[in-house]
Amino acid sequence: MGDFTPELGEDQRAVRDWVHGFAADVMRPAAAEWDEREEFPWPVVREAARIGLYSLDFYAQQFFDPTGLGVPVTLEELFWGDAGLGLAIAGTGLAAISVFTNGTDEQIGTWVPQMYGDADDVKIAAFCSSEPDAGSDVSAMRTRARYDGARDEWVLDGVKTWATNGGIADVHVVVAVVAPELGARGHASFVVPPRTPGLSQGQKFKKHGIRASHTAEVVLQGVRVPGHCLLGGKERLDERLARARERARSGTERGAAGNAAMATFEASRPAVGAQAVGIARAAYEVALDYARTRVQFGRPIIDNQGVAFQLADMRTRIDAARLLVWRASWMASAGKPFTSAEGSMSKLFAGETAKAVTAQAMQILGGNGYTREYPVERMHRDAAIYTIFEGTSEIQRLVIARAVSGLPIR
DSSP states (O other): OOOSSOOOOOOHHHHHHHHHHHHHHHOOOOHHHHHHSOOHHHHHHHHHHTSSSHHHHHHHHHTTOOTTTHHHHHHHHHHHHHHHHHHHHHHHHHHHHHHHSSSSSSHHHHHHHHHHHHHHHHHOOEEEEBTTTSSOOGOOEEEEEEETTTEEEEEEEEEEEEEEEETTSSEEEEESSOGGGGGGGGEEEEOTTTTTTTTEEEEEEOOOOTTTEEEEEEEEEEEEGGGGOOOOOOHHHHHHHHHHHHHHHHHHOOTTOOOHHHHHHHHHHHHHHHHHHHHHHHHHHHHHHHHHOOTTTOOOOOOOHHHHHHHHHHHHHHHHHHHHHHHHHHHHHHTTOOOTTTHHHHHHHHHHHHHHHHEEEEEGGGGGGGGGSHHHHHHHHHHHHGTTSOOOHHHHHHHHHHHHHHHOOO
């Protein structure tokens, strides 16, 4: 592993350009339609699978890119194309990351391929963590997993919410409470195989943005899964719970450290930041082109400092956000710990940048920016979620503050 560099290699540039072509030729022409339909865009995902863009092989290659930049480069281009369609294509990745993060080699080899399927039989997956009363406060989670030793099965009961691909996925990964007395440290992740009885879709949400991405509740009623569906295995779980109980007795308990959901989110934060960078860049490019061609008072509006300075700020924030995302991605790939919460930094700044830049783009376009004739209106709606999901901006600031201060700030 070499030093961090913001320069892409030849292979990375080739992947970037290939994904960009798909985003420009397939995603952008379809974006407005699927935003209006608010349905999962199976034709777009199947086309991505047909060319190998939606596939385990492709994402594994990017995930194991030794520079760490394969995933953020890919996601930035996809979300430059459209955030709703991009999340439909990338949404399976969060479930896959949860298996990579918490599972054994055998579990990874068994379940991750089933999350993607192949070009002739496309599959999708869902990661289910949030609950109606447990979003940022993971310690409030109520979904329970009870071990039935006589049958070597886990029995899951509860309701999950805000699940991307929830209910329509082939494979669900569910975070549940196995030791309520340990709070956030008493959680574990379970794979729920396809067509498992007792799992159903609850309410499907009609959203402000990312409408082409399916978001719904997942209801679990007496869902039985084999013992081998516990990610990491029971022996590892028992050891982890024993350590947590000992720390609780000795007074050295440290919040959600070791929590299954938090491990997944920490690994995915730079990737989410890359998505936000893609949205911001797309809005900036629309605003820049508009400012160059829109004539008022006899000259292009970019000739006015009031507009030009906004564009300068937009570009500066986008480049800064990308560098934070790339640094965190490189650190994760190099096995360097996020001692200052660099992953949260990247997600925080990129999410706030996407929200601010898309708002500035609408302002530059004036009344046109507020209409659906121009894409910045949709981009602004899409960007709003990036200060909310996978850890709100407030939670990211809390994580960063705790990391840099060493104090249990609340």
